[in-house]
Amino acid sequence: MSDLVESLSQDPQSFVHAHYNEGFSLRREERDAIALAGLRKRFKQLGSALPAVAKLAADQGIHEINSIDDAAPLLFPHTVYKSYPLSFLERGQFDRLTKWLGGLTTVDLKGVDLSGVDSIDEWIARIEKATDINLIHTFGTTGKLSFLPRTKSQTALTATINAHCIRDWSGYNSGPDILAHHIPLISPSYRHGGSAIIRGMNFMAVNYAGGYDNALFLYPDAYFSADVISLAGRMRAAEARGEAGQVNIPPSLIARRDEFAAREQGRAADMDRFFEEARSRFGGQDVFLFAVWPILFEWAEEGLKRGMKGVFGKNSILTTGGGSKGKVLPPDFKKTIFEFLGFERHFEFFGMSELMCSAPRCERDRFHFPPVIVPYVLDPATGQPLPRHGRQTGRLALMDLLPESYWGGLVSGDEVTMGGFDDTCECGRTGPYLEATIRRFSEAQGGDDKINCAGAPEAHDKAMDFLVGRTQ
Amino acid sequence: MSFTVPLLLRGQVIDEATVEFGGRRGGVSFRAPDLSKYLNELTLSAPSKMGDLYTISLEEIFDFLAKLGERLHPEDNPYLQESFELSRATSGLSDSILRHHYEGIPNYFRKEATRDIAERLIGIDYLEGWVEQPQTIQRNTRLSIRAVGARAVHIIAGNVPVVGVTTVIRNAITRSDAIIKTPSNDPLTTAAVVRTMIDMDPDHPVTRHVSVAYWKGGDTSVEEYLYDPRRIEKIIAWGGFAGIKHLTQYLQPGLDLITLDPKHSATIIGPEAFADDASLDAIAKRLALDVGVLNQEGCVNARVVYVQSGTDEAGLERANELGKRTFAALQGLPDHLSTPHKAFDPELKAELDALSFVEDEFKLYGGRRNEGAVIVSQSDVAVDFARMLACRVANIVPIDDVETAVRSVNAYTQTIGIYPESLKARLRDRLAFQGAQRLVSLGGAATLMQTPQPQDGIEPLRRSVKWITDERADGDYLAAMATA
Numbered sequence: 001m002s003d004l005v006e007s008l009s010q011d012p013q014s015f016v017h018a019h020y021n022e023g024f025s026l027r028r029e030e031r032d033a034i035a036l037a038g039l040r041k042r043f044k045q046l047g048s049a050l051p052a053v054a055k056l057a058a059d060q061g062i063h064e065i066n067s068i069d070d071a072a073p074l075l076f077p078h079t080v081y082k083s084y085p086l087s088f089l090e091r092g093q094f095d096r097l098t099k100w101l102g103g104l105t106t107v108d109l110k111g112v113d114l115s116g117v118d119s120i121d122e123w124i125a126r127i128e129k130a131t132d133i134n135l136i137h138t139f140g141t142t143g144k145l146s147f148l149p150r151t152k153s154q155t156a157l158t159a160t161i162n163a164h165c166i167r168d169w170s171g172y173n174s175g176p177d178i179l180a181h182h183i184p185l186i187s188p189s190y191r192h193g194g195s196a197i198i199r200g201m202n203f204m205a206v207n208y209a210g211g212y213d214n215a216l217f218l219y220p221d222a223y224f225s226a227d228v229i230s231l232a233g234r235m236r237a238a239e240a241r242g243e244a245g246q247v248n249i250p251p252s253l254i255a256r257r258d259e260f261a262a263r264e265q266g267r268a269a270d271m272d273r274f275f276e277e278a279r280s281r282f283g284g285q286d287v288f289l290f291a292v293w294p295i296l297f298e299w300a301e302e303g304l305k306r307g308m309k310g311v312f313g314k315n316s317i318l319t320t321g322g323g324s325k326g327k328v329l330p331p332d333f334k335k336t337i338f339e340f341l342g343f344e345r346h347f348e349f350f351g352m353s354e355l356m357c358s359a360p361r362c363e364r365d366r367f368h369f370p371p372v373i374v375p376y377v378l379d380p381a382t383g384q385p386l387p388r389h390g391r392q393t394g395r396l397a398l399m400d401l402l403p404e405s406y407w408g409g410l411v412s413g414d415e416v417t418m419g420g421f422d423d424t425c426e427c428g429r430t431g432p433y434l435e436a437t438i439r440r441f442s443e444a445q446g447g448d449d450k451i452n453c454a455g456a457p458e459a460h461d462k463a464m465d466f467l468v469g470r471t472q
Numbered sequence: 473m474s475f476t477v478p479l480l481l482r483g484q485v486i487d488e489a490t491v492e493f494g495g496r497r498g499g500v501s502f503r504a505p506d507l508s509k510y511l512n513e514l515t516l517s518a519p520s521k522m523g524d525l526y527t528i529s530l531e532e533i534f535d536f537l538a539k540l541g542e543r544l545h546p547e548d549n550p551y552l553q554e555s556f557e558l559s560r561a562t563s564g565l566s567d568s569i570l571r572h573h574y575e576g577i578p579n580y581f582r583k584e585a586t587r588d589i590a591e592r593l594i595g596i597d598y599l600e601g602w603v604e605q606p607q608t609i610q611r612n613t614r615l616s617i618r619a620v621g622a623r624a625v626h627i628i629a630g631n632v633p634v635v636g637v638t639t640v641i642r643n644a645i646t647r648s649d650a651i652i653k654t655p656s657n658d659p660l661t662t663a664a665v666v667r668t669m670i671d672m673d674p675d676h677p678v679t680r681h682v683s684v685a686y687w688k689g690g691d692t693s694v695e696e697y698l699y700d701p702r703r704i705e706k707i708i709a710w711g712g713f714a715g716i717k718h719l720t721q722y723l724q725p726g727l728d729l730i731t732l733d734p735k736h737s738a739t740i741i742g743p744e745a746f747a748d749d750a751s752l753d754a755i756a757k758r759l760a761l762d763v764g765v766l767n768q769e770g771c772v773n774a775r776v777v778y779v780q781s782g783t784d785e786a787g788l789e790r791a792n793e794l795g796k797r798t799f800a801a802l803q804g805l806p807d808h809l810s811t812p813h814k815a816f817d818p819e820l821k822a823e824l825d826a827l828s829f830v831e832d833e834f835k836l837y838g839g840r841r842n843e844g845a846v847i848v849s850q851s852d853v854a855v856d857f858a859r860m861l862a863c864r865v866a867n868i869v870p871i872d873d874v875e876t877a878v879r880s881v882n883a884y885t886q887t888i889g890i891y892p893e894s895l896k897a898r899l900r901d902r903l904a905f906q907g908a909q910r911l912v913s914l915g916g917a918a919t920l921m922q923t924p925q926p927q928d929g930i931e932p933l934r935r936s937v938k939w940i941t942d943e944r945a946d947g948d949y950l951a952a953m954a955t956a
Contacts, residue, residue: 052829076826083826085833087853100830144856380818395818411822 005030009037012372012401015357016160020168023370024429028422031431032068035374038401039071040064046407049106052076053407072376072385075397075409080104081138081146081354089230090250094123105149106405107131118252120145120226124194137194137226138353145230148354149406150199157402158356159203161370165360166317166347176317182210183317184287186278188299191217193224196353201290208288216282218274222263227253275306286313289341293320297333300340310342318346321358350434354410356402359434362427367434368420374399375432377418378411393417396434415439475502475558477659480666480684481513483674493656493688500561502659504686508693514683515703516623516649524677525621525647530590530600533644534583536678541581543668546574551667555660562657564631564769564815564863572808573633577665580637585923590645593924593933594619599646602942612949619937621648621681622705625698627689627719628662629710629732630655631769636662639708640669640682646937649681651698659686689715701726708732708936730935732928735886735909736859737762737917739777740877742895746781746790755891756797758915762889763866764802764810764844765918772887772910772917775861776854778877781870783852791870792835795848799837802844802864809919813863816842820865823857839865852876874899883907886928889914 004022007014012034015023026034043065047053053074057063060073081104088097094117102109112130117123124135134155138146160179167177176183185208187201205215231253253260289312291299296318303311318341330336338344350367351358359367369375376385376399377392386392396416400408419425420433478487489503507514516522546552552574559570579585590596597603602616626643628635636654640662643650654662663684673679687694698704699722709716710732723729739762745755762774781790802810824839824847832850839845844864847855852871861867871877878899881888885907890896891914900911909929912920 055828077822079822079826080829083829085830085853086856087851096832099832103829383818383821413819 002030005033008034008371012038012041013157013404015370015372015402016157016164018164019172020161020164020370021171021174022168023372024368024431026371026430028430031371034371035068035399035401036065038372039068039374039399042399042401042404042408043071043074045404046106050407051103052080068374068388069376069385071374071399071409072378072397074407075376075399075411076407078354078411078413080410081148082144084144084147086144089120090248092118092252094118097123098127101127101135101147101149104406105133107133107149107151109133119250119256120230121194121223122252124226134199135194136196136199136353137229139195139229139233144233145226146353148196150196150356150403151405154356154403154405155199155203156207159200159207161357162200162319163208166319169347169360176315178208178288178317182208182214184282184285185209185215186282186287186289186312187216188218188274188291188295190219190222190224192222194226195224197290197292198224204288204290216274216277219263219270222266222270227256228260271302275303275308278303278311279308283311284313286315287317289316289318291318291320293333293337294329296320296337296341297329300337303340304336309339311340312342314343316341316343316345318343319349320346321349321351350438352412355398355400356408357400361436362425362429362433364425364427365436366420366425366427367436367438368425368429369398369432369434371431372401374401375418375434377416380415383411389421391417391419392421396438413440475500475554475660477502477504477654477686478663478667479505479507479510479686480663480670480682481510482681482683483670483676483679485667485670486510493686500558502558502686504659507685507687511694511697514651514685515698516681517703519623522621522623522647522649522681525681528677530596530645533647533678534586534590536673536676537581537586537641537644538583540665540669540672541578543672544577544581544665546571546577549664549668551664552577552661555658555664558660559633559658562630562659563633564657564813565767566807566811566814568807568811569767569809570633577633577637580634580641586641586645589641589924589933593931594646594937599937613943613945616942616944618940618942619646619934620940621646622936622938623649623703624651624706624708624936625704626650626652627707627709627711627715628652628655630658632766633658633661635710637665640665642933642936643682644678646933647681648936650683651704652682652684653689654684654686656686656688690718695722699727705938706730706936708932728935730930730932732932734884735771735928736776736884737772737774737887737889738877738881738885739774739889739914739917740874740895740899741777741779741794741891741914742874743780743782744892744895745779745794752794753797755914756794757801758891758913759794759798759866759889760801760805761809761915761919762917763798763846764805764864767810767813768862768864770918772921774866774887774889774917776858776880777866777868778871778874778880779868780872780874780877783870783872787870787872788848788850791868792848795835795837795846795868798866798868799844799846802838802846810864812842812844814842816863817860820857820860820863823855823860824865827855854880878902878906881906881908886910887912887917889917 004018047057056074062074065071084097084100094114098109098112098114109131112127114126117126127133127135132151133149134152136148136150163179166175167173169175185205190198205212209215348361349358357370357373359369361367376397377394378385378397380395386394396414397411416438417435418432420431424430425433476487476489478485486505488505490506492501492503494501543549546556556574560567563570590599598617598619602618605615605617626639628639639652652662666682666684669679706728707719708730709719712734716731716733719729746752759777766773779791779794781787824845827834827836834850835848837846846866846868848868852869854869855867858867881903887910888903888908889912896911903911
């Protein structure tokens, strides 16, 4: 055990070599030692390299970190990865957008060729071509997407740790080792795109399934466009304000109208092909599936309508999460999903695109943070960290110790109740956990127009309809 | 803290409060009676029951209101004291500002004030009787018009206490029947006024035609019953987009919706502001008033401020200087007008914090805690969170051409504070076409509000009464039309 404390204190990324379950039997002082060492390491490494962290530290008068709470003022507001002005996109100022992103990562972006870039999708592609960054974008509320400068090796690390979770969650080697023994991968979503899920799925197709030949995507050729999802967000925001119809469509999107229209026409056929291949190529086999609940539910309903039931093998694995935010699911939605899938083994996570490592849900319905994530509960009014003992309710903040090229500290928009600082969960695991009562602060204040990953494909489709309809 | 919000039902006080509600701010909750038990009494079953309002003269109504006003001094009115205590927790206004507004309540009831409203916003003669219209070309006919009251539900806003106060006055003057739904951020002020009225004279026709109730907006068990043309004729709604949108599902012939929509206000400042140091100081002070008075809780408050400083380096320097001075002036506003916001929006704070990641694009003055802030854009673009600006946070946007500002105005723009006067005179027709509804001298957005005047581009009082016509013609003249 002390080996794990030692190695994680030296290098949080060494968690990728650990037995995942051991991260949840650490004693309080061991976990705190890992956290403090990790915070110090990242502060030392990035505190001067990233101007934003340096400035925050200077403003707060923080020169060194002597306790876990010392780092709390250095956590970024959750708006940081979308702090660029929307006008950069509207006016095609991708040079300025790149400069902004450059302030958030130690990866040098100076060599990125921006000539002729007129869309977010193209910008993401250019960065990917010239640097180690596989940019990840989220699905913003107001059409403003967050852009996370995650590297290719970080994406690999994330998916590898995820595989170890499946292998070790109920004890070392209690589950299948899908990195060693490949199983088919099924994704009821896009193959191409820049969301965290899509990025992860592509790594998994190669490393869990052993290659794209052994993977099935609902949309194997289509690209989940950041430009379209951005337009979708702006439309939604305008609608919520009663200003629908005042959204300007960027010319770069109008130029791609034919591409989008063709994709729209193919959508129904894609769905047919997806169900057909799921049955003919992978029916009865044990598979790996990764999708959020609402998408699974939609898929299951459609499948059951087609008379499909118990499609996959009993030892298949589903990883999921995302709650049911933004969609109202019937109380027995899981039953419907499992009836269609033919298996019930699933791992549910609390996570966010900004985190490289998610928190799995235990038998007691609690989400447990691995030791490489340092969670905080902040007083919603003052932003001060609440004591690290007992149970605390407030705003969730997290320091992800894994990334070494960007700052992993973030104050979330979620209101949570956290326990496990000094007690052990009834499931037997130690360390901080979240109760399942997680909600957005904006929701707590009486409204939630956030498009989360659950609603994103639908918003994407809606924006496509709008785009194709409006510009023909 | 726990409060009871009574149901005031046509002169009766019902305070058997059994339902618990959470307030919008401040962690307080309050209890109110179960309204579903009283729905039948809340509405006026037959319009003929409005008759008692016509047994008294308008002059008697003014007298009644004046007498009520004398009892509404907060220092000796226990109901207002209680509502003040609750508002301290639920309102976005600090104690000092709230107190200032509470002290002003009696003024609204002065006879000169209420008579002025009746005369200038409708016409006393129309409220008192049938007004014969001038003879037209049809010499054998005459037309008379009268303004009569209507049965209405008022969904009022709670950002400033005066909204409920004026609703009570407007209802009395128009001889209407009001069911006032109070907001969760100010559930008691209107009730305090009406309760004082009940203490004074529970059987007076004015008292018998005003009820004050709380229900959670969207409660279909209440709303489906109330919003029915058999029971009411008008809904007068202040409020947010979602709230108004929700109401529209109940609309049908016979039910008139008068909306005082959510609005945002802006500012346009011409290059003259930078003429010399003293003018810039004065402009900064006036702008601070438009931003800060009422702690920016009003729709009249300035949020995005277009300044024709130019956008070259020298222009940005000018805009930044104005930003710096405006922030200083904001800090210097007297307590009864403006203070640091007691419940600074944490989401807005997160946006302000994130501005440090785009320092080339935005300069921030203040914004460290709850003191307020002035953001100066370093190009002609407003912040993306312009819609969230509140709690004394404004965004100065430098522009080269005033057209940029004019184009930003739309139907959601209420007040525009303008400097200098000559620019206002030059732009006012165009701003009106664009959608602006109120133009004021810079500094007057939240301080002038001269009454009576139209509101949000409409005349709500004229809309809230029914205009009835009586046409008369000579019998022989009519009969003659039946034969060729």
